[in-house]
Amino acid sequence: MHRAATRRPRRVPEDAPGRVLRHTRRTRGIGSTDAEHPDGVLPRADESRQSRRVSALTPDPTDPAPIAPPDAWQAQWVSPAVPADEVPPGGRRPAYLLRGAVDVAAPVRRAVVHATAHGIYELSIDGTRVTADELTPGFTEYAHRVQVQSYDVTAMLAGAPGAHRLEALLADGWYRGQVGILRATDQWGDTTAFLAQLHLEHEDGTTTVVGTDETWRWTPSYVLQADLIEGQHEDRRLVGAEPEAGWQPVVVSDRGFDTLTTSPAPPVRPVEEIRPVGVTEPHPGTYVVDLGQNVNGRVRLSSLGPEGTAITLTHGEALGPDGDVTMTHLQPAMPFLPHPLSAGQVDRVVSAGRDGDVFEPRLTTHGFRYVRVEGHPGPLTADDVTGVVVHTDLAPRGGFTCDDDRVNRLHDAAVWSFRGNACDIPTDCPTRERAGWTGDWQLYVPTATYLYDVDGFSTKWLRDVAAGQWEDGTIGGMAPMPVAEMTGFLRTTNGSAGWGDASVLVPWELHEEYGDTAVLEELWPTMVAWLDRTERMATGARHPDRVAARPEPLPHEQHLWDTGFHWGEWLEPGGEPADFAAFIAADKSDVATAYYAWSTRHAAAIARVLGRAEDAQRYAALSAAVVDAWRCEFVDAGTGRVSPRTQANLVRALRFGLVPDELRQQTADDLAALVREAGTHLGTGFLSTPDLLPVLADHGHLELAYELLFQDTQPSWLAMIDRGATTVWERWEGLDEDGVPHESLNHYSKGAVVSFLHRYVAGLQRTATTWRRFRVAPRPGGGITSASTWHDSVHGRIEVAWSSAAAPGGSGISLHVTVPPGCTADVVLPDGTAYEVGGGTHSF
Known part of the structure; x- marks a missing residue:
């Protein structure tokens, strides 16, 4: 390894040996209150906590600046020297082992290693894994941001002078593996690379710095294939059997250090283990393992059979009529694809025949409930298989329960669906695309902030949103944005209303939940560029259909956004576009202009928080003008009727304040009529579903909101639950009446309905930033006789619990509320009686 002159590095925070250092995010902008978010490792039971995560190279791990100036890095990027004609096709490439040595000549007081990769890596010292973190360094806009992990490895090196071996298992990951709907590879580079630097502080006060360099060696590993979508293949006979003659010199490359940064997000880790609920044998020699829960992660197989046994594991979300795993619904089959692609999610292992050996692929993850196991000598039992749940290690911040089991299972499904899609970035699904669609997170983040601490997780993702923004202000439909999807037709699908607006909303x-003003300041230029682009599109052109119907534009049209591509209210029931070309060309100005008004309104509020008075005035005026344009175009001056007359449009009109106050009740009544006309079924898609029930409840239709919540025929939430869903489906008819699956069965967006459970059924609503003030107003209905919820705000835990059975005299409700110190709750009972209470627990 390269050795630098001894010098004193920046001090690493002190902590007790053998424990994980707490990564603390200081929440700014809320006066004297700071929130600490512990970031602890949850290793497997058989793994020793040898290292501790630290942030040694920057004083603030939330700082978006590079982790260190280039001259602070004395290590070099190293890569396996694989001849081009020996590189397998994308998705089928192996993981490589890279090895270097360090000679510890003097006793060590402190040791910290900093590492990153173009690809994903697993680092070990003397054969012991440094950390339980996985899929490091994570998924980012690699041309702009590559995250560095820092670990305290003092316990692994102190008291052990002499030679030590550093090894990295290096795989494609997102960097050059399959990413996105196109399953393209080599999108950020065609060669993986690893970078590591070890800082040793000796007992005598001197320091030694060593890093990856030309002395490192590489060799093929026992991992014969590792791809995040296709899966992982291992030959366990090769574990630890690399011949010394097989190690070859690495290639050193000048990839620079300017893109290196830290991450404010917790790492991806194995966070839970699940014992299967059953194993069946639908065909001779074919076993199907049922975890009982759709998850993101992998399985650990502990029964591998005699040496040479070749076992194949196929991971899926649904079973076919024969009881076997079906995968066809997970094959991408979009109109712009020449042919359906593989569903992937297949792991393979060849047994070494060693007692106690297990197969647990850590360089891939899958979205699945069921696993087909082929080639196992049998019999295979539930004791041989363990489900390992893998996702970003987010701290839980909220929960809900009531006395209706199906509603509880719906809430559980929404939580699990989010967990399955919080794997370093907020993904759409953990199977087909694994893409960070901006619209999905835009609509779900208010629910997510209630359930989990997603401050650092979202901030990290927003930095990828900003890094991927085009020069003209366009926000990509995904973040990070797969390079291959920035070409051809797919390039035109970026910049959609409701998706790009994630940069503002x-x-x-994050500010409203955590008081985070820093993220507002940091993203302000991104917001301005997005809204400037929106304004140019609104004023600069008109939709062809509008030109044909009205050759001369009316004055309000300068604020009507009717150009560019928009996904619109994607996937309304029965609304899948039959003609994709026609869908692309359709006028969706009702949706786009609504979001134009909504985001400029929020930009004005953000500007006020940041003390930008002129910007606040400008955006407030612009928002008012856009609202007026929306009314001119979509509200009939004579009847007050809103068009297009769809549930989604009316929900949005009410939620975004697009109709005048005097027309709100009429519009809400029309919405209720539309629901009744649909047989008391919802008719919303992606964007407006979270607001449907709240809008009805707030406008005198609480009973109808509960009827929709409890509707059990498709399209509905409980239809999913009754058909066995343990996560929320992408389509309302994800599993049809014949049991045939369609598209992803794990998409969290429609699960945002659970905010209605928190805010209306239990009755807990935030009314001031950081929950300094909140409202408790239970709205019982639907036969629910008790409900409770809790939420950990930055000020402390809030609890609400009510029961009608426990009410004195058998009427009304009994309500208990816990208020954190320094906070105020406005309590409104179902009969309208109101109270204002401070910190403590109160009963009503």
């Missing part, structure tokens, strides 16, 4: 939600 997500930072605002």
